Amino acid sequence: MKSNTGKRLLDYALKAKGTFIAALIMLTIGVAAELAGPFIAKSMIDNHLLAIEQPFYETAASEEAAVYQGKNYKREGLFAPDETKGAEVRVLQAGKSFYFVGEPVNAPDGDRSYANGTLTVTRAGEVTGQYAAVPLSAGELFAFYKPEMPSIYQLIVYYLIFLVISVIMEFGKTFWLQSSANKVIQRLRNDVYAHIQRLPVNFFDNLPAGKVVSRVTNDTEAVKDLFVAVLSNFFSGIITITGVYIALFLLDVRLGLISLFVVPMLIAWIVLYRKFATRYNTIIRSRLSEINAIINESIQGMSIIRVFRRQKQTRQEFEELNEDYMKHQNKMLNLNAFTSHNLVNVLRNIAFAVVLWYFGAGAITGTSIISLGVLYAFVDVLGRLFQPIIGMVNQLANLDSSLVSAGRVFELMDEKGEPVTDGSMPRYKGNVVFKDVSFAYKKDYVLNNISFKASQGQTVALVGHTGSGKSSIINLLFRFYDPQKGKITIDGQNVKELPKQWIREHMGIVLQDPYLFTGTIASNVSLGDEKISRARIEQALRDVGAERILAHLPQGFDEPVVEKGSTLSAGQRQLISFARALAFDPAILILDEATANIDTETEALIQNALEVLKKGRTTFIIAHRLSTIRSADQILVLHRGKIVEQGAHDELMELKGRYYQMYQLQQGAQGEAIADGSTRSADAFSTSSPSLAGGNV
Template sequence: MNYLEESEIKDKQFDIKIMKRLLGYAKPYALLLVLSFLAIILATGVDLARPYIIKVTVDNYIAASDEPMTAFTDMPENLPYTHFNDLYFVRINDLEGAEGEYQILSRENAHYLIEGVIPRNSPFEIREGYIAFENQEYSYILLSQDEYLQFRENDFTGVRNMSLLLFLVLVGGFFFNYMQVYLLSYTGQRVIHSMRNELYSHVLNLPLKFFNKNPVGRLVTRVTNDMENLNELYTSVIVSFFKDIFLLLGIIIMMLSLSTEVSLVVFITLPIVVFASMMFRKKARAAYREVRRKLAVINSSLSENISGMGIIQIFAQEDRKYEEFFKINSEHKEASLRELFVFAIFRPTIDLIYYFALALLIWYGGGAVIRGSIQFGVLFAFISYLDQFFQPISDLSEKFNIMQSAMASSERIFELLDEKDGLEDSENVKEPFEFKGEVEFKNVWFSYDDEQWVLEDVSFKIEKGQTVAFVGATGSGKTTIISLIARLYEIQKGDILIDKVSIKDIPVKYLRKNVASVLQDVFLFTGDMRSNIRLNNAEISDEKVEEVSRFVNAHHFISKLKDGYNSLVEEGGSTLSSGERQLLAFARALAFDPKILILDEATSNIDTQTEVLIQEAIEKVIKGRTTIVVAHRLSTIQHSDNIIVMHKGKIREMGRHDELLKQKGLYHNLYLLQYKE
């Protein structure tokens, strides 16, 4: 199953197994996570404290001028008081030794001190010498502005102290928010760094069979885009998820503690919010999946067309390819618009529910304030908490998008990590021994797809230091044999021996360290000439690089470059000719001084004059080294110690050049096709 086929994206919601596995990567940073969650709790506490501090400031100080007071003839200890008319007024009721109840009433900038208490927000009449309320008469003292401010001096002090407390709380909130964002982002980056390294290391050790079936573009997407989606999950969704949970629970507790009745009125809208969120999640999942599928098609089309741009332009297919892309892009646009509609309607819907809840709150809570059953500061706190309550719900669309994307990315990443490398050494692995270079195939059967045999019962032996050539028609199995020697694929039957030891018993890295290949299609890395020859192996000196370059006659063109061996190689070596790239590949192979040298059509892209120079160099370097040659040019293998003729996955002929010509078989026919004149 090609699980990297993104055009078949499946729905992926929250998966507890995947989340546990993701959190497993965060175990080394458990202390940082604990600190970040502690910071989240403290930051949430700050968010909950802000409205409450303002509520206390409003009710206890700003709007507290008509709060009932008691009076003492003696100065009270440890209580804020106002000294007036030989009495000490304290804004606390039912204290022992109190001299009655008092209250300040205000109307049109006039302030009256009465003996008695009238319910807040109740209508009263001011008459000559007394204030009337419900058939009761209260004597009063008309306070001057200075006297009124004297009574409110403690309120000024309280407002100042509460303002300072609010400022300190906000500063603390800034610090806690900074800490939780920084710590979680830092932890997320460390986790993603570890996961990306593990994923890339795993990919490096996957067999070639895997890469034959999975496009490069999609593998790159795993290491880049999918990892970035996980980064968003760690640094955005997880942070907001826990903070939102704490915040919503805290708001519910604070609302209920302030007023149960008002809270129940506000909570009437919760079923509507839950229903709207469920509908959004259902619709958004389908729309999101469709957009991702269309985007995957766009990416695949771009990757394929850009890679084949040369063919497109040679055959003048620009217009047709543009029409194909225009159609794909239009389908993506339509899917994006459908997704946009779903996301665009959700937030206004939540906003509408919020305003409905706000209207209910103002209607019921405002009436409660007028009746005097709750204070104005409580209503203000409810409005603030209501806004905080709906904010996480409004952000649900973005969080859901990130979470679903991260879950899908996580599944694909873990599926890639769970892909077996296919190169399991046996229990009898030999410690690195002296590598000599004897190669033997014993009844080897091999198939790329486990269905059609590419090699059938192949057996041969190459002695140390011999040069053996493989010839045959395309598809006869020549290149497959040299791939199997380096254990790039696993055989199904038989055995391959190096120095009489099964290659399964030889550590893969040690085996490949002693086998070097020069292929027909040379791949060069971005860098300079020197790094491409020694592949950044510090053990290979500059002198060694220049020596092998001279051996294969690559030095003559490298030295003519502006910066010599420091000259930059563009991606894929596009600025070099095929012959020059082939010469660099020869130098690269010889720089590692392998015991087994494999040449797969290594001279096919080199002109005749350069080929003569290469042949001279090869004659020098193959001495004492086992050399395996795959060639169509029979002139390059005439002096081989042994020539093996392949046909449809089987060995048909074997012998030296002259011997095979005398047999007048397949080799003789191939020779006549090339040199019939």
């Protein structure tokens, strides 16, 4: 899973490879420009500051020559190939002072001391040379340094140029890398949201909305940290470390080999860290999703929580989740504290101590196998080696959290979605046939051998107690699910052979509790469909009688609607839902007890509109109030997944079967015929199906 996650993240990164490559090129140039500094310092020390101890020769030329006691002296490296050299002299340091030696010095390396006009050089306790010497004043010493100053100034200019290049490249690298990361996350978040739109309806039955939201928001934001912060530091770190090691080996191979111990330690560190961090982060991201889910659920059910005084229990559930979340966050904090950059500082100090102990003392006294300039440059470069390591270590927590979050995002994207087919089909007539349809959500069948026909323009009512299969028939019609047995056709075409989006394009639904989106009344009617004009929106609202009910609103049909339309009454929301269905002009219309939450006066207003809405369409009504379906062309009475009665209202009443009993229970008829026999039957029926006695059919 981890390797798969990494590969998929790489695939997303490659979609913005142009800007990523530009960022990496700038990063490489910036690292090279930054590492040029120690080499410039090395040249300044070894070739100019310490070059004063190289042989000087008397010369007649005054350019690039030091003037001492009326004579011109030029350093060995400054002579032209054909220029004549005079007598050799030396300027050597002993202790903190410099001395002029007017003769060649054969073995200047070693311990030096000055006494009574004589400079003595010793190595390993043996005197290797004694020379007559004269102490130099500061002014006289500067005369020997003066020819070096133009080259030193030139190196300083080079240093400043490289510094400017480094600053520009750092800006470019940061901009392009983060720009690329933002593009990647934008694409990932779009893909996740698009995939959510393709997921089957049953997926959302099993996963709380808060958890889905957490994956789209929190988890993708954590992945963004991976591209913006983590990869920036790791890319910078890897390239900088590579450049540093190249610089170290260029300075001195032995010093470079000594410093290689850092690489395996860093790799082992990352592997060991992630072993524990992944375990904690998996739980942390899961708890965060659960916290989002419980918050979302609490907000949605706030009225129920308060009515039944469940605030304390709800708060306790939240606190338990939050406590567990904090416990694992503290475990991550402990892990980060044990593996923080302080350990890097310890390693850095150890490396410095080893190098200085092994090479440093000799370089200062002049007996070292490396020059002081090399040692200075090495210490400088070695310090730069640990800077990116600190940056990488500090991002380990984000790295692991990002990879865990990416795994959760890709897990969601791996859920099988419904295929999306572009295009559309002509508006069908709406002749629906169910033939021997059996369906089960899991193992047990909730529909058994359902067969019926609904012709264009007919109204078919579905009645039955809770769990009888009414909603399952509608779910199959919308192709939220497909039956295990049997066949469903629309205008003679098997629905399984038609793209789901094409079928649903010509279907409409009005729910008992209609859902309104944030926007305006008009936007909730059209749902942003450009095919539905403003005139069509207003006509639909007028046809369902909404003009009278919504006329008092300050902005009329442009009145703002908050989430779920909570500022509107149930009747107003239902009218908008009716207008929505009418505006989309579906061939098949489903009414899920659409007038159940509307008062009698409002219901009277829309009954005529309902007749207009149903005209020419195949209409399915899930009915709880049987009085609203008396005019239905066909009534299907369902019981335990089977059609037990079928026919028009009058036909079913004459049968005096289950529908008759249900109708009499709702009407509360007290006729003698019911008192004789029907009442006993109704009592028996209500005992077996208590939910029906309350009218929830």
